[in-house]
Amino acid sequence: MHNFELVKPTTVEEAVAALQGDDAQPLSGGQTLIPTMKQRLAGSEQLVSLTGIASMQGVTISGSTITIGGATTHATVSAEVAATYPALSALAGRIGDPAVRNRGTIGGSVANNDPAACYPSAVLASGATVVTNSREIAADDFFQGMFATDLEEGEIITAVRFPVPEKASYQKFEQPASRFSLVGVFVAKFADGVRVAVTGAGEDGVFRWAEAEAALSANFSAAAVEALDLPSEALITDLHGTAEYRAHLIKVLTKRGVNEAV
Amino acid sequence: MTKITMTVNGKSYSGEVEGRTLLVNFLRETLSLTGTHVGCDTSQCGACTVHVNGQNVKSCTMFAIEADGADVTTVEGIAAPDGTLSTVQQAFQDYHGLQCGFCTPGMIMTATKLLENNPKPTEHEVREYLEGNICRCTGYHNIVKAIMAASGQEVTPVAAAE
Numbered sequence: 397m398h399n400f401e402l403v404k405p406t407t408v409e410e411a412v413a414a415l416q417g418d419d420a421q422p423l424s425g426g427q428t429l430i431p432t433m434k435q436r437l438a439g440s441e442q443l444v445s446l447t448g449i450a451s452m453q454g455v456t457i458s459g460s461t462i463t464i465g466g467a468t469t470h471a472t473v474s475a476e477v478a479a480t481y482p483a484l485s486a487l488a489g490r491i492g493d494p495a496v497r498n499r500g501t502i503g504g505s506v507a508n509n510d511p512a513a514c515y516p517s518a519v520l521a522s523g524a525t526v527v528t529n530s531r532e533i534a535a536d537d538f539f540q541g542m543f544a545t546d547l548e549e550g551e552i553i554t555a556v557r558f559p560v561p562e563k564a565s566y567q568k569f570e571q572p573a574s575r576f577s578l579v580g581v582f583v584a585k586f587a588d589g590v591r592v593a594v595t596g597a598g599e600d601g602v603f604r605w606a607e608a609e610a611a612l613s614a615n616f617s618a619a620a621v622e623a624l625d626l627p628s629e630a631l632i633t634d635l636h637g638t639a640e641y642r643a644h645l646i647k648v649l650t651k652r653g654v655n656e657a658v
Numbered sequence: 659m660t661k662i663t664m665t666v667n668g669k670s671y672s673g674e675v676e677g678r679t680l681l682v683n684f685l686r687e688t689l690s691l692t693g694t695h696v697g698c699d700t701s702q703c704g705a706c707t708v709h710v711n712g713q714n715v716k717s718c719t720m721f722a723i724e725a726d727g728a729d730v731t732t733v734e735g736i737a738a739p740d741g742t743l744s745t746v747q748q749a750f751q752d753y754h755g756l757q758c759g760f761c762t763p764g765m766i767m768t769a770t771k772l773l774e775n776n777p778k779p780t781e782h783e784v785r786e787y788l789e790g791n792i793c794r795c796t797g798y799h800n801i802v803k804a805i806m807a808a809s810g811q812e813v814t815p816v817a818a819a820e
Contacts, residue, residue, distance in 0.1 A: 397678045398678070399676050399677055399678045400677045400678060401677050402660070402677035402721055402723045402724075404723070404724075404726075423721075426719060426720065426721070426724075427701060427719055430680075430701070430719045430720075430721070431700050431701050431719065433678075434699065434700070443677065443721075445723075445724060447724065471713070492790065493704070493789040493790025493791075494714060494768065494771070494772075494787055494789070494790060495704060495707055495714045495715050495716045495768070495790050496701065496716070496719075496790060498713040498714060498715050499715050499716075499719065499720060575789065
């Protein structure tokens, strides 16, 4: 790994200022960034650690809204939202492995927008709001393709705000070596309709399955999904599975999600 | 270089590190605590697992500077000062939960944390919690048996494969 300077600001303002420097990059839990830097696929002169910023830590539950600080670990999210948003808790509790969940953070995962990461599906299916140091971004505007988001250079996710659905489920078909999702489907039923977000499958990263949303909004049952046919164009083909296989999994997992939503 | 200070196994240590110095390098090379192993160096295998402020983490995937001021426990801090093995360590010995021993420090640290959080896990929960700890010798059966025994539960003669 190339050497760099590591700074540890304690406020969002200090972190934003530090990120104005030439070739500076934010570091959250580091569970993706550090292995990537070891391979020299990433690197910068300065890393700005976000995990020492108190205001970016923790979970606040207020009525039917959950606000999660950007530097909150998966383990903390899983524990704190278990009663309020069980599907989100289950998702956070199955990312990676226990040690990874003690370091990896929601802000890091969402900002990275890995096409097979779990969190983007929850953010998109919940219609969550990504809060940064300068603005609020709706989930539908945030994810812009594989590893691409609406974030500007030096902009930090300070929190993610989730509306709590009536019921929801995250179904993960895990790639056992990487523990990422080969395909993951998040189904969220709100009073005004159903949202379905798919991760691990889209060539442009996480996406909403509009046909399933329309069918499930009219009739929230697995039977409503049965009649749908998801085209495999724009789905990923790789050594783990073809686009057709992924299309099949999406349908199966969506049905499971409907049946198991809580 | 940055000066850092941390408590490791109850004793305070200071040292100078680069930004890129990993916690595991600081433990092994600066403090000579070589019980913590580097297996894959890619966050997969868990041989480098230590406890930082009471949480199990992979010390190959955390910078030493991030542990400045932290309370760290390594496998050297698990046995009693007189050398008496912990319940988990003794169970690994009794149930032959190791062959080459390379993964064992990480297994002990992970198993110790599991039983702190969940004193009577099911066999399924044990296997799930070991997801981030890879052993290439034992096939995990004796490791799972050892952890079940350490939790004071009955050890089935042959652990069911999953």
